[in-house]
Amino acid sequence: MTMTITTTPFADQKPGTSGLRKKVRVFQQTHYAENFVQSVFDVLADYVGQTLVVGGDGRFLNRDVIQTIIRMAAANGFGRVLVGLGGILSTPAASNVIRKQGAFGGLILSASHNPGGPDEDFGIKYNIGNGGPAPEKMTDAIYARSKVIDRYFTVQGPDVDLDRLGETQMAGMTVSVIDPVADYAKLMEQLFDFGAIRALIADGFSISFDAMHAVTGPYALEILERRLGAPAGTVVNGTPLPDFGGLNPDPNMVHAHDLFERMFGPDAPDFGAASDGDGDRNLILGRNIFVTPSDSLAALAANAHLAPGYAQGLKGIARSMPTSGAADRVAHALGLPLYETPTGWKFFGNLLDAGLVTICGEESAGTGSDHVREKDGLWAVLLWLNILAVRRESVEAIMAAHWARFGRNYYARHDYEGVDIVAAERLVSELRAALPRLPVRTTHGLTVAEADEFEYLDPVDGSRSQGQGLRLRFEGGARIVFRLSGTGTSGATLRIYLERYEGPEGVLDLETAAALADLAAVADAIAGIVRYTGRDGPTVIM
Numbered sequence: 278m279t280m281t282i283t284t285t286p287f288a289d290q291k292p293g294t295s296g297l298r299k300k301v302r303v304f305q306q307t308h309y310a311e312n313f314v315q316s317v318f319d320v321l322a323d324y325v326g327q328t329l330v331v332g333g334d335g336r337f338l339n340r341d342v343i344q345t346i347i348r349m350a351a352a353n354g355f356g357r358v359l360v361g362l363g364g365i366l367s368t369p370a371a372s373n374v375i376r377k378q379g380a381f382g383g384l385i386l387s388a389s390h391n392p393g394g395p396d397e398d399f400g401i402k403y404n405i406g407n408g409g410p411a412p413e414k415m416t417d418a419i420y421a422r423s424k425v426i427d428r429y430f431t432v433q434g435p436d437v438d439l440d441r442l443g444e445t446q447m448a449g450m451t452v453s454v455i456d457p458v459a460d461y462a463k464l465m466e467q468l469f470d471f472g473a474i475r476a477l478i479a480d481g482f483s484i485s486f487d488a489m490h491a492v493t494g495p496y497a498l499e500i501l502e503r504r505l506g507a508p509a510g511t512v513v514n515g516t517p518l519p520d521f522g523g524l525n526p527d528p529n530m531v532h533a534h535d536l537f538e539r540m541f542g543p544d545a546p547d548f549g550a551a552s553d554g555d556g557d558r559n560l561i562l563g564r565n566i567f568v569t570p571s572d573s574l575a576a577l578a579a580n581a582h583l584a585p586g587y588a589q590g591l592k593g594i595a596r597s598m599p600t601s602g603a604a605d606r607v608a609h610a611l612g613l614p615l616y617e618t619p620t621g622w623k624f625f626g627n628l629l630d631a632g633l634v635t636i637c638g639e640e641s642a643g644t645g646s647d648h649v650r651e652k653d654g655l656w657a658v659l660l661w662l663n664i665l666a667v668r669r670e671s672v673e674a675i676m677a678a679h680w681a682r683f684g685r686n687y688y689a690r691h692d693y694e695g696v697d698i699v700a701a702e703r704l705v706s707e708l709r710a711a712l713p714r715l716p717v718r719t720t721h722g723l724t725v726a727e728a729d730e731f732e733y734l735d736p737v738d739g740s741r742s743q744g745q746g747l748r749l750r751f752e753g754g755a756r757i758v759f760r761l762s763g764t765g766t767s768g769a770t771l772r773i774y775l776e777r778y779e780g781p782e783g784v785l786d787l788e789t790a791a792a793l794a795d796l797a798a799v800a801d802a803i804a805g806i807v808r809y810t811g812r813d814g815p816t817v818i819m
Contacts, residue, residue, distance in 0.1 A: 279352045279448070281428050284308040290316065290423035292416040294621040294762075296402020298388045301338050304399045308429070310342050311349065314384070315429035316422040317403045318353045320415060324381045325354035330374050330404075332366025332457065333386030334492040334555040335517035336393030340364045342401070344436050346384055351450040352430035355381075358450065361457035364439050365517060367492045367556030369645070369653035370461040372408035376649065377460055382406055387492075387555035390527035394520035409626035409650030413742060458499050465500060468586030468648060469659050473666040475506050482665070483546035486658065487536045487560075490514045490522035493552040496655055505662075526553050528560030528642055528654075530567065531817050541565055548665065548672060552654035557622075558642040559654035561661055563672020569789075569819070571601035571688050574638030576679050577660050579607045581636060584663040586648070593634035595625050598731050598746055599758045599774045600640040601688040610683065619733045619745040620760065626650050627737035640690055640774065642819070677785075684780040687792035691815035692762075693771040693806070701761055701769035704809040708747055708759060711803075715749065720799045724752045731758075749803070754778050757800050771810065773800050790818075 287306075290297055290313050297313055304310050318324075329350050333339040343364045350358050359374060360366075366374065368385055375383045388400035403411045403419070411419070432448040445452050465471075478484070484507050488494035494515035501507045513535075514522060525532040528551035540549040540562040549562035561568040568576070578594050581587035594608045595616040608615035616634060618624035622645075625637040629647045638644040643652030661672075668675060693701075715728040727750040732743040747759040755777035762770035775796040779785060801807055 278432065280431055280433065282308070282311070282431060283428055284312055284426060286424050286426050287312055288424065291420045292402065295389060295410065296385070296400050298391065298398060298400035301395055301397060301399045304338060304342070310345055310401070311429045311431070312423060312426050313401060314346055314349050316419050316426055317384070318349070319422050319426070320418040321382070326356035327381035328357040328359060328378060329355045330359045330366070330371055330378070330380045330383030331386075332361035332371050332383075333364055334367070335363070335365050335519065336388065336399065336521070336554065337395055337397070337519040338399050339386050339519070340439060342386055342399075343439065345431075347437055347447055347452055348431045348434065349429065351448040352432045355450055358452045359455050360437070360439065360452065362440065362442060362454055365457045365492060365495065367457070367461070367496060369557055369649050369651045369656065370457055370496070372404060372649035372651040373461055373464055374455070375404060375406065376408040380406065385555070389555050390525070390553040390558060392521065392525045393554065397520070404650075407626060407630055407650050409629075410621070410623035412623050412626070414740070458495050461496060462500050462504065464648060465656065465659055466504070468656070469584050469663045470666065471505060474659070474662045477662070477666040477669075478505055478507050482548070484511050484662075485536060485539055485546045485549045486512045487528075487533055487551040488512055488515045489524050489526040489528070489533070489551060489553065490516060490518040491526040491552065491554045491556070492517055493556040493655055496556065497552070500655065500659070521554065528553050528558055529817055529819050533560055536560070536562065537567070548662070550658040550661070552658070553642070556654050557645075557652040559644060559657040560642060561657070561672070563676075566673045566676060568672065568676060569601070569688055570638065570642045570644065571603050571640050571686065572676065572679075573657065573661075574600065574636070574644050575603035575607050575683070576675060577644060577657065577664075578604055578636050579611070579679060579683070580664045580668070580675075581660065583667040584660055587635065587646070591635040592632060593628070595628050595634040595637040597621075597624075597639040598748075599690070599760060599772070600638060601686040601776050602778065603683070603686040603688070604638065606683040616736070619731070619742050622652050624733065624735070624742070627735055631737045633736070640688070640819070680785045681781055684778060684783070685785045686776055686778050687787065687789055688774070688776045689789055689793055690819040691773040691775070691797070692817040692819070693773075693810050693812055694816040695768040696771050696810045696812075698769045700809045701771050704771065704804055704806070705747065705759060705761055708804050712747065715803070720802045721795050723755065723795060723799050726750050726752045755796055757796055759804060771806070773806065773815070775800065
């Protein structure tokens with residue numbers, strides 16, 4: 278029997294770039310998760326009798342909220358819920374299930390690369406029927422509904438056994454607990470030459486994959502060790518844990534420190550990689566080399582034709598605005614269109630659905646293709662392995678050849694995490710007001726040529742997105758971008774992106790920090806970073 282529960286709104290349920298993310302204790306408030314889920318259902322239409330996909334990255338509170346969603350889905354009239362075994366579904370795997378099963382949409386429970394545990398972070402986002410994140414128009418409607426919601430619907434009944442494959446009934450709705458890995462692994466076999474990768478590994482090619490006790494562990498174990506024959510122990514930290522083993526599941530040089538130590542040590546494997554909390558981000562390392570996400574996107578686009586799934590070539594390439602222009606140079610050389618979008622994978626969805634692009638990427642370690650409508654960490658790792666299996670060169674050699682052909686975009690992202698929100702917003706506000714006065718200003722030998730705030734006109738549906746980052750372009754082609762991130766749950770995260778280009782005939786082997794030192798000084802001089810944040814330097818450099 279359906280129950281109507283009276284509730285009152287919460288004022289803080291505005292989704293960010295990837296759904297609603299808050300501290301666990303915020304989600305544990307009475308009615309909090311229910312209000313948001315019902316707000317999602319209230320803005321949907323024509324879903325009665327349809328299929329809903331549910332799963333997450335296994336973080337603390339994942340199982341509890343899944344049971345809540347199942348009961349609410351039954352009360353709201355869904356005909357079927359597909360949920361991953363143990364409540365597990367990586368974000369790209371969930372996208373694949375939505376698409377393959379023709380589901381109406383899905384609720385993915387994750388706070389991505391944010392830490393997990395009773396005192397850490399939790400999140401919910403809604404993905405639409407194409408498998409991609411809800412567009413801005415829908416997330417705005419969800420937020421508007423959350424501000425006035427006064428009831429939600431649920432049913433009574435025992436918890437669903439999430440640890441047993443099979444079907445059960447919940448108030449007339451079918452609940453199917455599915456294998457979270459099988460369909461995804463099958464899709465990867467269709468895209469990549471597993472035989473060539475197996476041969477590479479059999480010839481002694483060594484891999485270290487750090488799953489960071491997050492969702493990618495079961496996927497990496499099945500694909501890398503079982504299907505591709507990598508030795509046991511190739512996948513480390515492979516068991517998903519509610520608190521990620523106390524680790525921060527963000528694949529960067531700070532939080533994947535042990536992997537960096539292995540890859541830059543005396544007995545380094547040939548290839549190193551990691552993925553994040555929900556499996557949509559990636560870290561790529563060779564022996565003694567870190568491949569930035571921007572460079573990885575460019576190298577993958579330039580070599581994608583070596584994998585069977587992309588042998589016919591690419592339709593186009595898309596990157597987020599803060600991502601370096603390395604992919605632009607590949608697109609130009611290959612005669613492909615290049616699209617520059619705001620940050621957030623949902624902006625790639627229209628381009629992918631319209632058949633305008635094949636490969637997309639963001640500087641925040643997200644790369645993917647038209648096989649799903651999410652970024653996909655393990656996909657990027659497998660495409661790299663396919664390229665390595667065909668070229669039989671090291672990662673370092675592949676990147677050196679890439680820069681020799683296309684030139685090198687020296688690039689870094691400086692994150693100032695947990696900054697006072699008022700101070701961060703004041704920095705951005707004052708810099709925005711100063712933009713018209715910045716052109717022709719010279720600081721530390723660099724002259725501003727253009728200064729603006731990025732806005733995006735979607736070429737498919739004509740929608741406009743404003744306030745997407747402050748950009749400074751300098752004479753000679755260097756640039757700095759300033760953004761406030763929407764992925765954190767404590768304070769503000771100020772992100773500063775630094776980039777300068779060196780042509781194929783230039784110096785291609787500088788240390789990144791040295792190559793960008795003048796830009797870092799200019800960023801502080803113009804925006805007052807130290808003055809506003811009180812920090813001597815960034816929390817994380819990527």
